[in-house]
Amino acid sequence: MEESLQYFYNKFFDAAWVIQLVVLALSWVFLCNGGVWKKEIRFRVCLEFLILLAVLMGCNVGFFMPRHAFIIIWNVVHGIVSAIYLRICSKFNSKAKIVMWCSMYASIICLSAIAGQISFLTGEFLSKGLAEGVIRCIIYLFIIPVAFYLRAFNFDEYEDMPNSGLALILLSDFSILVLSSVETIWFGIDYRIEICLLASYFCIFIIVVVAIYAMYAMCKEKADTIALQAEKQRLLSERELAIMTESNLEDLRCIRHDLKNQYAYMQILLKETRYEELQHYFQQVAENLPFQLSYIDCGNQIINTILNIELVKANKELIPVEHQLLVPPVLPFSEDDLCAIITNLMDNAIEECRRLRLEGNENTGIRIEIYPQKSYLYIMCRNTTSRKQLNHWRSGLRTTKKDELLHGFGTRIVVRLAEKYNGCAEYSLKDGQFIAKVLLDLMNEEGNL
Template sequence: MNWLRIAQGVLCAVEVCGLYYIFNLFYEQKRNKLWERIGFIITLILFCGLTIFQREVGGMYSRYFMFLCIFLAVCIGKFFYNITFTRCLLVSTLYFESIYFSDIFLGYIGQALLDSIDFVDYIQFHINLERIIILGITRCFLLIVLFILRKYKIHVNNLCFNYRMLLIGFAVLEYLGLFSCEKVFIPAYREEGKIYVYFALFPIILVLTFIIVIVYIMYIEKKNEMQLMNSQNEMLEKNYHEMLLLYQKRDRIFHDMKNHLSVLSLLIADRNLDRAEEYIKKVNAPILELEHKKYTGNRIVDIILNDKIEKAHNNNIKFIINAHDIKEGIIQDIDWCAILANVLDNAIEACIKVQNDEKWIEMSISQNDCSTIINVTNIYNGEIKISKDKLESTKKNKILHGIGMESVKTAVNKYNGIFEYNWEADIFYIYISLFN
């Protein structure tokens, strides 16, 4: 009997540690002081002890203890991690509902296989091998899910952010199924066979709902991916086209340089220095116009920067740039287009809307052995629209212009990067970190 209690304690600890692991996997801890780390460990130990005690005294399943676990999880998540209340509640609810629903469903399966009407009472109120087997199966399944979450962390995080309402609906449906299926513990329902209706109905509904949600998400993601790819390809084509035109203009100027030198030689030979100086200015004007500065040494980055700087100057926007060497090949050209072109276009368009103040953009870009860092700061008119924790475009075609920011996020995620933004009264900040 003691080894059964030990096994149950280990499985309860796995259940609680799984929740902490999800928090650590997807969210950053607020602080990293010694007393907070000690408090973090103490809450973990107390949570495990409370769960073990409930399984010993209260039985395998308790909906009210599940509510208590969700409440404690939300408190722990909000205190120790940078996470919103809504997301913390959603993660905790889905986590414990799924575990408890799995426990009940496996209890029903055991009852059906053994053809014992009292099987669920046997595992509910007594520590026995059958209960350990059920808890062990659900916790093994939990470990598999945690492995999948770790492997596809970025994709899961994006899906949870973009389809939060679907997950909320699924959590509500899962609770209704849990509430109905727990009637398996009521002898009257078992004797009349009513419980078989619930266990045939709700698991099927949950599975079908899950399949529909997955298919819908795949359709939307594929549609967005095609839009992003078209947008990126158009931008890349535009930049390469501009580069081609630039080289053609330079070729024409260099082709005519022999004739220019001959004319200058004749003017200098005739001692006509004034006309020679005037001629030099005329020849130099188109050269200066085509001159593109090398900011980073990365060809595509410099093309984008020169193009956006020229666009800013044409709109009377002061553009200050602090750039360091950027190696080619680490970040793909199409991703440079998606990130730099979109971010700088948004900064320029924000500056254009400013009426009275001086218009300016500041940008820094650097690279080390581990990461590439991009910081962009610009003035704006103070109008920011936020919808569902996301920036909302103020333009008429919100879908089209929303693609730009989604394109940036998609490119950043390819490099397991960080994309953050913040704002003050009239200044907007963007921070991007790409891991090489």
């Protein structure tokens, strides 16, 4: 007990210890709020810092026990306190909070251990006392740049975080705690052991720093891939619209040519008072009117264009399409986003029906509904399917195609765009039908009706 009280006395009046706790509290505040504080939040952030510092100090001096046990318990308590602080005060989303906490916690424990090892080696080979404290504080100060480094990676932009990267950081946290426990047993026995531990902590710290960058790069690459897929879909739709327009123009030229010949023939029959032949000719013309000129008109020009392109695709595959459409002429959504949502839903439906027809199932069909529902635009696309269950993957559905790297982005694009407009997307199966439902907020920030 006397040894514990002496250790507490030395710690409480150790200036280096106070500096370390100040740096520790500052690093978590910087990670949570960033480095530039606006006037309206400056008081709140300062209050957060003082409360966090007081809690950390209280936890630190509250343990009257031998040094070895103190280090283990302190690491655990520090992790719990910092996690609670980040959970309450941070504006990161839940996944980003986990990533940030794991990375920061691992970095702090590593740098704390490195500071302790270098401080010990300084005392062994250079000078004890002031030199040890100065070295320990200098190493500890690197925690603040690490906080700014982690803060630079805004994971709030990305909802898909690789589980492998998070698992690597969690493994690093566990490894550090195990290594810290081993250190408490071997501390001060031999400087060579301290050097080995120092190298181990340094390697783990580098792994954490690189892992967080790799996670961010993977998230960014995934987001860029989805954006490129959406852009590709838009360009394909524009190309198909151009082809459809040219085809319609050619059909109109042919119809115009036929009408001129028909008018000339009817004029001859009329002049010659051959009324029975004229009536019979009218019946033939009525029976052979071109049915290809079917056209969807829902009240919105953009959606008209998109759906008519999709209707042409479905007609080529002999897939019947039912629709219930009542759309306001002006919508507060990007034309590209609307195109991406409807095109992905319809293309997936057409592709599934095409697959079933190739397998011999002729009883296929698609139904599309678009209309306002309270303050949302409701979009529902339903198609025949042979699926028995849906394999959800991240924010979308797992593709049934072999190459998952190049496919399976459509459902995720729809979900991401729905969330962009304060809405949601839902996929389900019912009575042999695949049903996709999307809600888009008509009163979103990008525009009002």
